[in-house]
Amino acid sequence: MRQRLVVIGNGMAGARTVEEILARGGDFEITMFGDEPYGNYNRIMLSNVLAGVEDESGIFLNDLSWYADNGITLHASTRIERIDRFAKRVYAEDGTETPYDKLIIATGSRAFVPPIPGIHRPGRGYHQGVFAFRTLDDTRAMIRYAREHERAVVIGGGLLGLEAARGLQSHLPHVTLVHAAGHLMNTQLNEQAGRQLKDTIEAKLGIEVVVDGMTTEILGKNAVTGVKLADGRVIPCDVVVVAAGIRANSEMAAASDLPVERGIVVDDQMRVQDEDDIYAVGECAQHRGEVYGLVAPLWDQAKVLADHLTGVNPFAEYHGSQVATKLKVAGVDVAAMGLKEPEHEDDEVLTYAEPKKGIYKNVIIRDGRLAGATLVGDVKKVAFLMQAFDRGLALPEDRAELMFDLGGPAGEVKVEDMPDDEQVCNCNGVSKGTICSTVQSGCKTVSGVMDKTRAGKGCGTCKSVVQRIVEWAAGGEVEEDPAASYYVPGIPMPKPELMNAIRLHSLKSVSAVFAKLGGEEDAKSKMGLASLLKMMWGAEYVDERDARFINDRVHANIQRDGTFSVVPQMKGGVTTPAQLRRIAEVAERHEVPMVKLTGGQRIDLLGIPKEKLPEVWADLDMPSGYAYGKSFRTVKTCVGSDFCRFGVGDSTALGIALEERYQGIEGPGKMKLAVTGCPRNCAEAYVKDLGVVAIDGGKWEIYVGGAAGAHVRKGDLLATVGSADEVITLTGRFLQYYRENANWLERTYAFVPRIGIDRIREIVVDDSDGIAAELDAAMDASVRAYRDPWRDRDEPATPGQFRTSLPLIVLPQVPVRA
Amino acid sequence: MRPIASVHEIPLGEGRTIAVDGEMIAVFRLRDGSVRAISAVCPHKGGPLADGQIDLKQVICPLHLNAWDLRTGCSLSGQQDVAVYPVFIDDDKIMLGE
Ligand SMILES: Cc1cc2nc3c(=O)[nH]c(=O)nc-3n(C[C@H](O)[C@H](O)[C@H](O)COP(=O)(O)OP(=O)(O)OC[C@H]3O[C@@H](n4cnc5c(N)ncnc54)[C@H](O)[C@@H]3O)c2cc1C
Ligand code: HEM
Ligand code: SF4
Ligand code: SF4
Ligand code: FES
Secondary structure (H helix, E strand, O other), X not given: OOEEXXXXXXXXXXXXXXXXXXXXXXXXXXXXXXXXXXXXXXXXXXXXXXXXXOOHHHXXXXXXXXXHXXXXXXXXXXXXXXXXXXXXXXXXXXXXXXXXXXXXXOOOEEEOOOOOOOOEEOOOEEOOOEEEOOOHXXXXXXXXXXXXXXXXXXXXXXXXXXXXXXXXXXXXXXXXXXXXXXXXXXXXXXXXXXXXXXXXXXXXXXXXXXXXXXXXXXXXXXXXXXXXXXXXXXXXXXXXXXOOOEEEOOHHHHHOOOOEOOOEXXXXXXXXXXXXXXXXXXXXXXXXXXXXOOHHXXXXXXXXXXXXXXXXXOOOOOOOOOOEEEOOEOOEOEEEEEOOOOOOOOOEEEEEEEHHHOEEEXXXXXXXXXXXXXXEOOOOOHHHHHHHHHHOXXXXXXXXXXOOOOOOOOOOOOHHHOOOOOEEEOOOOEEHHHHHHHHHOOOOOHHHHHXXXXXXXXXXXXXXXXXXXXXXXOOOOXXXXXXXHOOOOOOOOOHHHHHHHHHHOOOOOHHHHHHHHHOOOOHHHHHHHHHHHHHHHHHHOOOOHHHOOHHHHXXXXXXXXXXXXXXXXXXXXXXXXXXXXXXXXXXXXOOOOEEEEOOOOXXXXXXXXXXXXXXXXXXXXXXXXXXOOOEEEEEEEOOHHHOOOOOOOOXXXXXXHHHHXXXXXXXXXXXXXXXXOOOOOOOOHHHOOEEEEEEOOOEEEEEEOOEEOOOEEOOEEEEEEOOHHHHHHHHHHHHHHHHHHOOOOOOHHHHHHHHOHHHHHHHHOOOOOOOHHHHHHHHHHHHHOOOOHHHOOOOOOOOOOOOOOOOOOOOOEOOOOO | OEEEEEHHHOOXXXXXXXXXXXXXXEEEEOOOXXXXXXXXXXXXXXXXXXXXXXXXXXXXXXXXXXXXXOOOOOEOOXXXXXXXXXXXXXXXXXEEOO
């Protein structure tokens, strides 16, 4: 026979638990009892119903037909009075009794109504005009009564009281909020935040707020006429709404000899303590000492209980919830989570207040994790903070990013709230749905999903969102991805270990590395290995052309149609009429489809077919500008002291010198530089991998780790030096340190913060590790090994090096034999 | 069955595009000495697959780095599959056909 499951309480927790049980295919004969005369509705939305922004009919979650369709017997308007634990029966008010095999108590809570004289009328319930705010019936009665009256007092300045006060304003002209504590929402907010909220509520909504107001009496003979406060003040009114807190509905359980403290005491499986077949969920349950008053925890509880009862996971456990609150009052944004004030001496606290705009924010950090946050007036960061709080994520190094969106990637969104068809990766057009279905098909590592879908493989800004979607879709079952620490995916070693092994075995070609260290060759690892080997071995490196990306095979940047772009070197962005004339002639002679100025201060000839590259280079007779490789790119300069009336340093000369020396040097990522002649920064040096800024007194500042691509970051000041020569030396040393230590494709904007600017300064400037001379020598060797690749134009390096790979022009046809 | 190229036209580990009867075929010479052939045009956005990097299993299109299995033509990154052509080496000729 099917097991009989009885549920007492047909509210949000009870109905959700039944839904979760059905979703797991649980096979029970289900009977539900509800005190209220309805199916299950969304209690949270009562605030909106009161405010008139939501229709009653819109808040029902499960109407009566849902119960019928799922074979559930619902006894609405039926209150259970007693449980017989031994006979396993429940007894209803109307005298009926119902047997069970398993019992769930989900009786929620009720409004707490303090014993204020005059609040009740003997034998008639509340005094006429006094209301609690918990049920749909409460809400209907309140609306009906308020419409015919003038002045309301809401007792209680917590979430519920504020929402009630705001709602009442839709029905009558005067609302006063009386709060016993010193500031509003004192459970969630600290004093300053509470005061800010009061100012906003009064100024923006026109609700009068009285704090430190103990209500001592409800006045009026037949109906309410006012409330009296402890200090003797009388506030005239004809409606009183009590929102002074909630109390768990646990009396029935207590009367049935179940263990009850502030709620019904349950264990980690939501089983009532010492009972085999009785469970409790929702606001009536007390778990590990906590009784919750919000819905998020009860969703978690319902899942655990359903897992357990249906046997899907008999060992599922609930470990408590981190709660975050949001105030649902239009125009008044408040969100709070965790601590409202620091508790320990070494808790970090950040506070920002802008009273004129009604903004107050505070963030509390303990041991590098978010322990609490409050946002009043500006809740843009709430999704990000909630996530950090919920999951205990590592926090951004720049703590200000916790409170503000600073240029970087836009504020994080909650992935569960994103629609399935929302495009996550804008470069490769991958939607959330595609990522989720990839995870569901069994791919549970972040890099695996990125490989399969190409999400996050474009500019990379969406990687963190992709990661969060994978984590969410895998439901906490994300597999550790060991490859995350490898230099390249195909060789299971982090960079330092890999370099040691390469040195130890004298591995000088990519195929040798695979043969010795990797087992099978891996296309995705070839380019990174080629770059590393070239840096390590210089002239001794055995160059296998297939290890190169197409750009490096033909020394040009592949375009969307398979043609290439040609960017000749133009050191420091300085050119001459003769050079311009030559470029113009080449462009005309070869009918170059587009001539464009690049962001790196030089000229790009776009749309050159592969087979024409050698000819174009020969006609140009200029060196390569390396606009295609993971390498040193350009040095942007401003005009500097030679011409600019503000210039304090010769930025063009230094830029040219830098480019002259470091041209074409390969690295783990692109290296873009700039030199600017004064802090006005016309050459944008603050946002370069390495930027040099002339300052007064003949000195130069060197910034490293800047970026202005998909990621924007101002560089960190590495050193201030007194001469151009020192700039050149430190530039080489820094770049070499980066080349040796950065992961493949790790740009300086990620590398510098990872190592830390202080540590980099120790090594590169102060030579604390004693490796400066080595770094300089290694860089010097690379500089000496430089050879302009565009010189290799007379003899192709491989057969068909420049043969077209697409039918842009007609290819020689293979003779067809029958 | 017919020869379409000499092995010496394709460097080890690289690919070249060859036109056969008006069809564009990307032929790759793997580092183990064997050859593979697939349709030359990337099904994603028309990239030149012969310019891609390969290993013994896959080719990676140079434009957006999608990957395909060289033996089956199946996409390894959620794109459409590509056509594969049977090829083998006879002496120093690359032969097309079964
Ligand atoms: C106006 C308002 C706004 C809110 N806003 C938010 C919000 O924004 N965010 C948030 O997270 N939470 C909010 N809450 C709280 C949220 O509604 C509750 O956390 C949630 O409803 C608790 O669910 P529950 O099932 O435990 O209790 P309930 O939903 O109260 O359900 C319990 C049910 O059991 C019935 N019952 C009780 N005793 C018996 C008995 N002996 N026999 C039969 N039936 C019985 C009750 O009548 C009730 O229908 C709000 C609450 C209110 C009132
Ligand atoms: C395949 C994709 C890309 C191509 C084809 C490309 C191409 C180019 C080229 C040809 C230049 C001129 C470089 C020069 O003169 O040396 C350039 C400059 C630049 N690119 Fe890209 N780029 C690509 C991806 C990116 C990405 C992903 C970013 C950001 C993360 C980026 C940011 C920049 C910036 C900021 C400049 C200006 C450089 C400067 O002022 O020095 N590019 N790009
Ligand atoms: S040039 Fe850069 S910004 Fe422009 S489309 Fe290409 S990748 Fe995007
Ligand atoms: S950065 Fe200074 S020196 Fe250079 S052009 Fe601008 S104002 Fe002139
Ligand atoms: S065209 Fe080949 S991956 Fe986009």
